[in-house]
Amino acid sequence: MGANLTGKQRVLNALQGKEVDRVPVLCVNQTATYEQMEKLQVFWPEANYKAEQMANLAFGAASVLGFDAVRVPFCQTIEAEALGCTVKDGGKEGLPSIRDHLYKIGEPPVMPDDFLQRGRIQELIKAVKILKELAGDNIFVIGGIIGPFSIAASLIGVTEILKSSYRKADTLEPYLEIGERAGTLLAKELIKAGADAICIEDMMASLDMISPKIYREVVAPWEKKQIDQINSLPLISHICGKLDAVMDDIAAMGVAGISVEPKVNAVEALAKLKQYNHPIALIGGVDAVQTLFSGTAEAVKAATIKAIEEGYAMIAPGCSIPPATPLERLKAMVEGSIACQK
Amino acid sequence: MSAALDYSKIFVRYDLKLERGTKEHGAQSDDILKKVVNCVVDGDVDNINALVTEALQTIDPLKVISALVDGMNEVSRLWDEGIYYLPQAIISSDVMLEGVDLCEQKMGKAMEKKGVVVTHTAEGDIHDLGQKIANALLRANGYEVIDLGKDVPVDEVISAVKQYKPIMVTGTALMTTTMTAFEKIASRLEREGVDLPFVCGGGAVSEEYVTGYNLGVWGKDASQAPPMASDAASGKNWRQLREKYNG
Numbered sequence: 001m002g003a004n005l006t007g008k009q010r011v012l013n014a015l016q017g018k019e020v021d022r023v024p025v026l027c028v029n030q031t032a033t034y035e036q037m038e039k040l041q042v043f044w045p046e047a048n049y050k051a052e053q054m055a056n057l058a059f060g061a062a063s064v065l066g067f068d069a070v071r072v073p074f075c076q077t078i079e080a081e082a083l084g085c086t087v088k089d090g091g092k093e094g095l096p097s098i099r100d101h102l103y104k105i106g107e108p109p110v111m112p113d114d115f116l117q118r119g120r121i122q123e124l125i126k127a128v129k130i131l132k133e134l135a136g137d138n139i140f141v142i143g144g145i146i147g148p149f150s151i152a153a154s155l156i157g158v159t160e161i162l163k164s165s166y167r168k169a170d171t172l173e174p175y176l177e178i179g180e181r182a183g184t185l186l187a188k189e190l191i192k193a194g195a196d197a198i199c200i201e202d203m204m205a206s207l208d209m210i211s212p213k214i215y216r217e218v219v220a221p222w223e224k225k226q227i228d229q230i231n232s233l234p235l236i237s238h239i240c241g242k243l244d245a246v247m248d249d250i251a252a253m254g255v256a257g258i259s260v261e262p263k264v265n266a267v268e269a270l271a272k273l274k275q276y277n278h279p280i281a282l283i284g285g286v287d288a289v290q291t292l293f294s295g296t297a298e299a300v301k302a303a304t305i306k307a308i309e310e311g312y313a314m315i316a317p318g319c320s321i322p323p324a325t326p327l328e329r330l331k332a333m334v335e336g337s338i339a340c341q342k
Numbered sequence: 343m344s345a346a347l348d349y350s351k352i353f354v355r356y357d358l359k360l361e362r363g364t365k366e367h368g369a370q371s372d373d374i375l376k377k378v379v380n381c382v383v384d385g386d387v388d389n390i391n392a393l394v395t396e397a398l399q400t401i402d403p404l405k406v407i408s409a410l411v412d413g414m415n416e417v418s419r420l421w422d423e424g425i426y427y428l429p430q431a432i433i434s435s436d437v438m439l440e441g442v443d444l445c446e447q448k449m450g451k452a453m454e455k456k457g458v459v460v461t462h463t464a465e466g467d468i469h470d471l472g473q474k475i476a477n478a479l480l481r482a483n484g485y486e487v488i489d490l491g492k493d494v495p496v497d498e499v500i501s502a503v504k505q506y507k508p509i510m511v512t513g514t515a516l517m518t519t520t521m522t523a524f525e526k527i528a529s530r531l532e533r534e535g536v537d538l539p540f541v542c543g544g545g546a547v548s549e550e551y552v553t554g555y556n557l558g559v560w561g562k563d564a565s566q567a568p569p570m571a572s573d574a575a576s577g578k579n580w581r582q583l584r585e586k587y588n589g
Contacts, residue, residue: 030519088493094466095519097493158469159432166429167385208516208545209471211427240545287548288518294550319546322518 007068008196011140014313015197015234015256017279022341023308025333026069027061028142028199028236028259028283029320030095035327036060044323045089048075048096051126058131062139064327066334069140069196072127073120076201079146079182080154082119083112093323101157105164105171109155109178115185124186125193132194140197142236143190147202148222151179158204165210169218180222187230197234197256200226206241215246224253236283240319247272257281261288261318262303266310281313286333288317293325297332304336372401375409378441382413383420385433387440394441403445407453410441411482418479418565428471435478442481455486457509457575459567460502462490463544464523469516472544475564476512483568485575496526503536510574512567514544521546528557539580541570549588559583 005013010024037043040060047053054072061067075095081087088099103109112118124143131141146154152175153161164171187198204210205219227235234256242263243250250258251273260269262285273280285307286292291299304315315333374397381390397406417434420426426434446452459480463470470492477487488506490498503511511531515521524542531540542552543561552560557580561567566587573583 090466093522097466097468099493158471159474162429162471163433163436166433167387206545207427209428211429214427214429289521289546290548290550293518294548294554317518319518322522322546324522 006138007062008135008138008140010068011314012196012234015236015279015281017281017313023312023315023337024068024140025304025315025337026067026071026140026142026283027316027321028069028071028144028238028257029201029317030074031061031065031067031071031321032057032074033321033323033325033327033330034093036064039064039327044074044092044095048073048090049120049123051123051130054123054127055130055134058127059134059139062135065330069142070131070135071142071144071199072131073124073144076146076150076203077154078120078124079151079179079186082115082121083151083155083178083182084110085154087119098154101160102155103175105156105160105168109174111178111181115182116189121186121189125189128190128193128195141195142197142199143187143193143195144199144201145183145187145190146179147200147205147219147239148176148179148183148226149219150202150204151182152176153204155179161204162209165214165218169214172218176218176222180226184226184229187226191230191233195233197236198230199236199238199259200255201238203238203240205239207243207245208241212245212249216249220246220249220253227253227255244268251276251280255280257283257314259283259316259318262286262291262307263318266307266312270311279313283312283314283316284318285310285312285315286317288319288321288325292317292329293322295329297328297335300329300332301336301339304333305340308337308340372397375401375405378406378409379413379416382410382434382438382441383416385430385437387433387437390437390440391444394444398445398448403448404453407442407445410438410445414438414479414482421475422563422565428475431475432471435475435482438482439478453484456484457571458486458488458506459510459512459571460488460490460499460506460508461512462494462499462502462514463492464513464515464517464520465493465495466523467515467517467520468492469544470514472516472564473512473514476514476543476561476567479564479568480571483571485568485571496523496530499527500530500534503531503538504534508538510538510571511540512561513540513542515542515547516545518546521551524552524558525555528555532556537579539570539574539578539583541567541583553584553588556580560588562587 042057047057086099236257238259540557541561549560552558
């Protein structure tokens with residue numbers, strides 16, 4: 001393909017298995033860094049609460065880093081907060097986190113009728129609209145939601161959900177149901193606001209946390225239910241950890257892209273994804289901590305080139321970008337992609 | 343073992359059996375102690391109380407504790423091998439701690455502790471599972487654990503170290519967005535003249551990062567906590583620990 005594509009077209013093509021001029025670079029998780037904040041003069045905590053700041057800082061992924069896509073929000077607490085969890089502010093350097101869990105197992109959870117009006121949901125929706133204006137036809141816009149199992153973990157506590165997932169999974173059903181409904185409702189609004197894709201982060205469903213059996217029996221049915229309701233546009237799954245044992249389960253759900261950490265065996269994963277009769281993009285290739293945060297620009301570029309050779313359809317950090325990561329290393333991902341351009 | 347009293351066939355849960363095979367665990371010779379070991383390995387919350395109570399009628403509490411620790415060590419091995427996942431390990435650690443409590447009640451005092459370890463999960467991070475496993479393993483091995491919990495501000499770690507004078511501090515982070523707190527803790531401790539191993543680990547934490555600041559020792563896995571604490575208790579400093587476990 002001779003002509004240069006826009007970032008948006010590049011990502012879209014990669015998700016649809018079509019040809020690209022070069023492999024797109026993006027992060028489907030949080031993208032903000034302290035240096036971007038300085039350059040853009042938009043900072044946390046404001047950018048975690050106000051639509052305009054949120055969008056402006058998120059757009060730094062394109063305007064400062066040169067990525068092909070942008071993504072909001074930065075934190076993983078939007079749905080849980082709107083469901084009633086108290087959130088602890090992370091100040092200038094950190095992200096908001098869940099302060100208190102809302103329910104003890106056995107207590108019936110409540111889905112607020114005005115869920116979409118609560119917490120920061122409207123700010124997030126507005127941020128997507130602003131991002132769409134900033135992005136125009138050039139940049140791909142990703143709206144992020146949290147997967148059912150991870151929202152349920154915020155509602156009842158990480159330890160509780162893990163213990164119950166093993167011994168008494170049926171007691172989790174009401175919280176998983178609310179988790180699924182919350183994410184689905186939010187996703188539909190983000191789609192209406194103009195998002196080009198939805199990323200579902202279900203970080204608690206990592207095999208660092210649960211066994212493949214629990215993933216299949218407890219987590220996957222709710223993820224599938226969610227995906228079936230919002231698959232009017234491309235969906236991207238992100239789960240951290242070594243996912244090899246459940247790659248097939250994720251692929252079978254009908255997502256357009258799967259974002260993984262480099263600890264996943266890419267060659268095996270790609271062989272599995274090829275079995276499906278529709279394209280599924282493998283996203284990732286650069287370790288967010290070892291290479292991006294602790295490495296060098298050369299190492300990032302080398303990891304990018306290696307990942308492209310392995311067959312990753314899109315280059316991304318394997319997880320959220322650590323906010324203290326230097327710009328030159330993030331830009332080195334784009335340089336690596338350009339170096340491989342045919 | 344008489345066939346009529348082969349409890350091992352009664353207490354084994356079949357999902358677990360599938361995941362880890364059917365072999366016997368630990369080196370305990372008494373039947374009842376073997377059952378205690380298996381009870382911990384199986385995470386059998388419902389039976390630990392009765393089993394330990396029964397064992398304590400005839401067996402020295404310290405021996406029962408040793409069986410509980412054997413069970414937890416087996417869990418730790420199964421976890422290292424990727425056969426067990428966190429849910430199993432957490433439940434087993436609960437079972438073990440419940441058993442240890444019963445033994446300590448019987449003794450009328452807590453086990454003599456080999457030293458104090460302060461543990462925490464990084465500020466902003468609510469994923470304290472790895473820390474909980476480390477806590478359980480440390481307790482099982484006779485250390486007093488000051489558990490600061492999850493999402494712990496830097497200041498709180500510093501003041502706990504001053505207050506409890508531990509032999510070692512640990513930090514866990516699962517999120518890539520939270521681990522930088524460790525560097526701050528290490529430099530604050532140094533400034534305060536504290537010189538001890540600060541063992542950092544968890545999904546988001548790399549060896550390169552942790553060995554990039556003084557005091558830092560990278561913990562690959564929670565199961566390294568007890569041997570590291572043992573080295574720290576015997577007087578090894580953070581540089582010696584780093585040399586032994588990292589690089």
